[in-house]
Amino acid sequence: MEKGGSKGKGENPEQCFDVPRALAERGITRRDFMKFCTAMSAALALPMTLVPRIAAALESDARPSIIWLEFQSCTGDTEALLRAANPTVGEIILDVLSIDYAETIMAAAGHQAEEARAKTVKESRGKYIAIVEGAVPMKDGGIYCCIGGRSALDIVREVCGGALATITVGTCASYGGIPAAAPNPTGAVGVKEAVPGATVINLPGCPVNTDNLVATVVHFLTFGKLPAVDGKGRPLFAYGKRIHDNCERRPHFDAGQYVESWGSEAHRSGHCLYKMGCKGPETFHNCPVQRYNEKTSWPVGSGHGCAGCSEPQFWDTMTPFYRRLPNVPGFGIETTADKIGTGLAVATAAAFAAHGVVSGFRHKDDESKDGKGGNQ
Amino acid sequence: MKQNQECLHETYVWEVPVRVTHWVNVLSIATLSVTGIFIGSPVTLGLTASAYVMGWIRFIHFVAGYLFAISVVSRIYWSFVSNRYAGWREFVPFLSAEGRRNMWRMFAYYTFMSRKVPHPIGHNALAGATYLLVFLLYLVMILTGFTLYSEHAPHGPLHALLGWMFAHFSNQGIRQTHHLIMWFLIGFAIHHIYSAWLMDVKERGGVISSIFGGYKPVQGRE
Numbered sequence A: 001m002e003k004g005g006s007k008g009k010g011e012n013p014e015q016c017f018d019v020p021r022a023l024a025e026r027g028i029t030r031r032d033f034m035k036f037c038t039a040m041s042a043a044l045a046l047p048m049t050l051v052p053r054i055a056a057a058l059e060s061d062a063r064p065s066i067i068w069l070e071f072q073s074c075t076g077d078t079e080a081l082l083r084a085a086n087p088t089v090g091e092i093i094l095d096v097l098s099i100d101y102a103e104t105i106m107a108a109a110g111h112q113a114e115e116a117r118a119k120t121v122k123e124s125r126g127k128y129i130a131i132v133e134g135a136v137p138m139k140d141g142g143i144y145c146c147i148g149g150r151s152a153l154d155i156v157r158e159v160c161g162g163a164l165a166t167i168t169v170g171t172c173a174s175y176g177g178i179p180a181a182a183p184n185p186t187g188a189v190g191v192k193e194a195v196p197g198a199t200v201i202n203l204p205g206c207p208v209n210t211d212n213l214v215a216t217v218v219h220f221l222t223f224g225k226l227p228a229v230d231g232k233g234r235p236l237f238a239y240g241k242r243i244h245d246n247c248e249r250r251p252h253f254d255a256g257q258y259v260e261s262w263g264s265e266a267h268r269s270g271h272c273l274y275k276m277g278c279k280g281p282e283t284f285h286n287c288p289v290q291r292y293n294e295k296t297s298w299p300v301g302s303g304h305g306c307a308g309c310s311e312p313q314f315w316d317t318m319t320p321f322y323r324r325l326p327n328v329p330g331f332g333i334e335t336t337a338d339k340i341g342t343g344l345a346v347a348t349a350a351a352f353a354a355h356g357v358v359s360g361f362r363h364k365d366d367e368s369k370d371g372k373g374g375n376q
Numbered sequence B: 001m002k003q004n005q006e007c008l009h010e011t012y013v014w015e016v017p018v019r020v021t022h023w024v025n026v027l028s029i030a031t032l033s034v035t036g037i038f039i040g041s042p043v044t045l046g047l048t049a050s051a052y053v054m055g056w057i058r059f060i061h062f063v064a065g066y067l068f069a070i071s072v073v074s075r076i077y078w079s080f081v082s083n084r085y086a087g088w089r090e091f092v093p094f095l096s097a098e099g100r101r102n103m104w105r106m107f108a109y110y111t112f113m114s115r116k117v118p119h120p121i122g123h124n125a126l127a128g129a130t131y132l133l134v135f136l137l138y139l140v141m142i143l144t145g146f147t148l149y150s151e152h153a154p155h156g157p158l159h160a161l162l163g164w165m166f167a168h169f170s171n172q173g174i175r176q177t178h179h180l181i182m183w184f185l186i187g188f189a190i191h192h193i194y195s196a197w198l199m200d201v202k203e204r205g206g207v208i209s210s211i212f213g214g215y216k217p218v219q220g221r222e
Helices: A019-025 A032-045 A050-058 A076-082 A090-096 A108-125 A152-159 A171-175 A208-223 A252-254 A339-362 B002-007 B016-040 B053-078 B097-110 B125-152 B158-164 B166-167 B173-205 B207-213
Strands: A063-072 A098-102 A127-133 A163-171 A201-202 B008-014 B216-221
Touching: A019 A032, A019 A050, A032 A050, A032 A208, A050 A208, A063 A108, A063 A152, A076 A208, A090 A208, A098 A108, A108 A152, A127 A171, A163 A171, A163 A208, A171 A201, A201 A208, A208 A252, A252 B053, A339 B173, B016 B053, B016 B173, B016 B207, B053 B125, B097 B125, B125 B158, B125 B166, B125 B173, B166 B173, B173 B207, B207 B216
Parallel strands: A063 A098, A063 A127, A127 A163, A163 A201
Antiparallel strands: B008 B216
């Protein structure tokens, strides 16, 4: 998106930008472009027959305006997008969008920048797309995150409230993420919670997978609407399958081969990370298939269990990351449910054994009629 | 007892569905616990990547889970059509003054405060109330178990039926509950076997053999 600058903001980008030329300038052939369109149709689980339609949509002049907002975040999602080693077709597709406001990458600053945003919100009301990165603090009137003298809550209500649709990138914008972790001092929430009336599609992940963002945009450009979502507002094409079920280490899970310690022979042989606390069996994302950094790798592929970063409240509910089960409140930090349970079973057996010994020595039970209570 | 022996006659207490569901529960809980402990903290038993140790153990766990669920639901249904000894009223003794008195008598006997052995025909009142709690735990186990199981097909009918669980409880919380209740049920099983043994000795009413044969010797006609 640094291309946002290269295409020359302010000099009427409608006239100086078209996809075939941009592709040619970057040395991307028509063949590569069609391969990209095919890959997108696969990512979106669309039939091959729709590839020409995707290509036509991407080459058309339809250029929705984009406002990229950033609140309580580490800029990791922007980084994920910008740090691609080579200019990919996907980045150029994002160039298809007219990014009118994005603090990290825009040339304008200060009031000039704020004006650009206000202009888009006012002039393209109901037609622009908002992309939000980072959580929105709600506590104390939202004072914990202010930009240009306005609170994040105020800005997100105005921008997302007037947008055609909002795409949240990363877990913070989707569900509050790390800023919302207990005790959540700033009252951080995701966009849908901050602006319940907005049309929001969540692309959680830490960071968002750029491929999924591009695919969501391609879906929008091709069909004029957002893709189908699951109960957590995430597109099914990217979050419809469980990590565990597409994991390259899954055969070792089923076989019964587990990593017991880091750096062990089993770990180096690529065995299953289930016992090291991998949350793959309960998390939904296309990481094993789509991977990160131009399909180089993903956490489990590089030997670390899934932390569940794409699930709501992952920081509070998926920890400890290196254990299968959470700690039991009120017990020591190393105490698992199973340790407590074993203690419980042993204590029960001991108690009844003691009862049995006492009963064994009691011979003078009352056998009179009075003794025959019960519920007859 | 001796002088009354001639007055004893057989009473059919536990009907076939009661005994069948009891033993299916025993079998499935034992199977589910053993396989469940392995699933929760497995050891490397697979020698090669083409083994299927976890696969089979999970399969057994799921089959036993279905068996257990069917058994529990059948037993709940039976409590509405059965004889009085297995009926639903047996499990809520605390609703009547007499039931509360019986619960207290049993409690006093268990805790050595009284030497009077209660001689109920069916469940003793304290046991009846305990089974209500145990069946509630069964239902929580079935609910949490099938909810976790449904994740293998996130858009399937089972997930549609139980997906609401994830909206109210965290996934890890559901897992934690599933583990903890297993240990409560193991604790219950220890208590249950001990108490049956104790009462078999003290009541001399053949309570242990009654869950095999269904009959109990009872004094005087009902």
